[in-house]
Amino acid sequence: MAPKQQRTQKNTRIVESGRIYITATFNNTLVTVTDDAGATIVVSSCGMHGFSGTRKSTPYAGTVTTDAAIKKATEEFGLRRVDIFVKGIGPGREASLRAVRAANIDVGRIVDITPIPHNGVRPPKVRRV
Numbered sequence: 727m728a729p730k731q732q733r734t735q736k737n738t739r740i741v742e743s744g745r746i747y748i749t750a751t752f753n754n755t756l757v758t759v760t761d762d763a764g765a766t767i768v769v770s771s772c773g774m775h776g777f778s779g780t781r782k783s784t785p786y787a788g789t790v791t792t793d794a795a796i797k798k799a800t801e802e803f804g805l806r807r808v809d810i811f812v813k814g815i816g817p818g819r820e821a822s823l824r825a826v827r828a829a830n831i832d833v834g835r836i837v838d839i840t841p842i843p844h845n846g847v848r849p850p851k852v853r854r855v
Contacts, residue, residue, distance in 0.1 A: 738802055738803065739803065740803065740804045741761045741767060741799075741803040741804065741805055742804060742805065742806050742807060743761075743762055743805075743806065743807040743808070743834075744759055744760055744761045744762060744767070744799070744803075744805055744807075744808055744809075745759070745760045745761075745762065745764070745808060745809050745810075745811060746758070746759050746760075746795075746796075746808050746809070746810045746811070746826065747759075747760065747811045747813070748792070748810065748811070748812045748813070748814075748818075748819065748822045748823070749813045749814050750788065750812070750813070750814040750815065750816035750817070750818045750819035750822065751783075751814050751816045752783060752815075752816050752817075753782060753783050753816075754771060754772050754773065754782050754783065754816075754818075755771070755772050755782070755783075755787060755788040755791055755792075755816060755818030755819075755822060756769075756770070756771045756791075757769075757770045757771070757791050757792050757795040757822065758770075758795075759795055759796070759798075759799045759805065759808075767799060767803055768795050768798050768799045768802075768803075769795075770791045770792070770794050770795035770798075771791060772787040772788065772790075772791050772818070774791070774794075775787070775790050775791055775794060777790075783816065783817055783818070784817060784818070785817050785818055785820070785821035786821070787818060788816075788817070788818020788819070788821040788822045788825070789818075789821045789822065789824065789825045791818070791822070792821075792822040792825035792826060793825050793828075793829070796825070796826065796829045796831065797829075800829070800831065805831060806831055806832060807831065807832045807834060808826070808831055808832070808833060808834065809833075809834045809835050809836075809837065810823070810826060810833060810835070810836045810837070811837050811839050812836065812837070812838050812839065812840070813838075813839045813840050813841075814840060815840065823836065
């Protein structure tokens with residue numbers, strides 16, 4: 727018989743201030759909660775909460791995802807103050823911001839970090855038929 731494995735107790739640290747990164751694509755909404763140094767404490771996406779296919783790309787799915795991430799961060803880690811960084815132009819973008827406002831946490835700033843191409847890649851050559 728194999729000996730019983732002892733479980734080590736997971737030490738939860740208190741993170742009072744942190745950052746929320748919201749990535750809103752056309753197909754999904756990803757929410758990452760980090761501490762001030764950038765170490766991830768909570769990750770959440772629409773697929774983790776029962777949404778699949780086209781339902782992942784709805785504002786309601788973004789709201790549910792953000793609510794779950796904030797609830798876990800506040801209950802387990804004691805999160806109180808956040809800075810929000812939003813990336814992308816998907817449908818869950820505004821809904822996620824509304825969910826953060828509805829939660830009882832202090833929002834320091836909201837920053838848009840959507841990448842904007844400065845000319846981008848070279849276009850294809852002209853098609854001749």
